[in-house]
Amino acid sequence: MNAAVSDAFGETLADDAPDVSIAEALALLRRHYGLTGSARTLPGERDHNFHIQTEGEGEFVLKVSHPAEEADFTDFQNKALDHILTVDPALPVPSVRKSLEGEAQFMVGIGGSAPRIVRLVTYLPGQLLSRSLTSSAQDRNLGIFLARLGRALRGFFHPAAGSDLLWDIRKVAKTRPMLAHIVDAGHRAMVERAIDAYEEHAAPVIPGLRAQIVHNDMNSYNVVMDASRPEMVNGILDFGDMIHSPLICDLAIGAVYRWPAEGHPLAPAARFVAGYQSVQPLEIEELGILFHLIRARLALIANIASWQAERFPAKRDYVLRLITEVWASLERLDGLSSADARRYFLDHSKPE
Structure with a gap:
């Protein structure tokens, strides 16, 4: 290394x-x-x-x-x-x-x-989100839950909240050396484009956005759903990646795991954002960079997982458990323009 x-x-x-x-x-x-x-x-x-x-x-x-x-x-x-x-x-x-x-x-x-x-x-009992059937109601309920969690953390602070954590979207450019561990050239190029887009469009905006302590890891293995009603959230696990960060970064992380389905690739993510906005409305500047933050999180997963799989062979299956979805998402989002993505979120993530 x-x-x-x-x-x-x-x-x-x-x-x-x-x-x-x-x-x-x-x-x-x-x-x-x-x-x-x-x-x-x-x-x-x-x-x-x-x-x-x-x-x-x-x-x-x-x-x-x-x-x-x-x-x-x-x-x-x-x-x-x-x-x-x-x-x-x-x-x-x-x-x-x-x-x-x-x-x-x-x-x-x-x-x-x-x-x-x-x-x-x-x-917390229940069924992991990763094993639960998806639905439009689930997308919205997850967004509502994350917004409630953000509100609960809004008045909290701790000296360790400023830790230098690599699982921070803002640090995605630091993972460029890990690109060498992605074997497929096409995949490597997609990750590079996502990092480049983040640095060009999102990084300059980030310092002016509202920030607070956030969970920072609403992935599909950290959320527990009701086993009999998979649209209902039973709880969230693993607060080990918490950090003081822009609120929109926390939302982007959760949106990543609303994997693109049939139709528009941002449709599940937009429903998730609509649920979030029913509790916590977003600012226009936040929505404007959401697409780039989602792609940056995908790039972060790809780089870190590829590096860890090589360094820790015994954990290979665990660290690469979502890599198929990550590559599929990056490919579908790679075909969207920044302007089209921004317009889609503005038009389709309004609270009902």
Whole structure:
């Protein structure tokens, strides 16, 4: 890995974390939370996560952070969840379970590794969005949910919100060195065009837009839907990519995963934006760059996933789980002009 790639990613993405066994997870649960039960591993990019089913105390997710993760950043997540549940108690997000010592998080060495941060949060039941049937109602409801989440976070701040996070659309140009890991020349060219368009059309506008702390990762594996009514949102997971960022960037990320269907490629995204605007109206400047932000997020996924698949072969299936949809979306959006995309959003994302 060259120096530019290493510097861009930071330690939590550039180095894999030592494994944590189920036995070790259950031992942590007993010792620090006084809970017993069963555990199964959950996939994760940086952390080791376990779905915990206890005997009479409910279900949880035990999170063991990457050794390079900073305590301030996990504290940021804990306090954000507490804030959301104070401002909008009906909003389904995980809640933090404190340890027997009354701590929201603590440091512990596991299997001889460097000390790692351990946390326990409640488990949100349901079916992942990635496995749920799509519908127009689902598009709108997801937009409404994200707008409510943004409103709940609006008055919150934390010193760690300014972290230099690569999963920040504004940093997409930093991922140019990762283009070398995209084998197909046509795919590589599409990603380059998306980055170029972002730098030309969106980057100059970004500094003047309203910003706040946002979730920053409403992807289809971080949202839980009602299993019997897949248009209804049961909750959102994984606050590990939170950041202080323009509000429109958060919306663009969610819009990416409303994959283009038959008809106009932006139709599902526009319905998502319409739902969002029924709670939080957008400004004309925000809508004007939304298309470029969506393409930039797709470019970010393509670059990071291609790099990670090569560096961590054992995680290849996990990091490339959405790559087929990403290439298809980039191809369909590549054929739209900036003016046509902007006009489509202005005409088709009005709240009903």
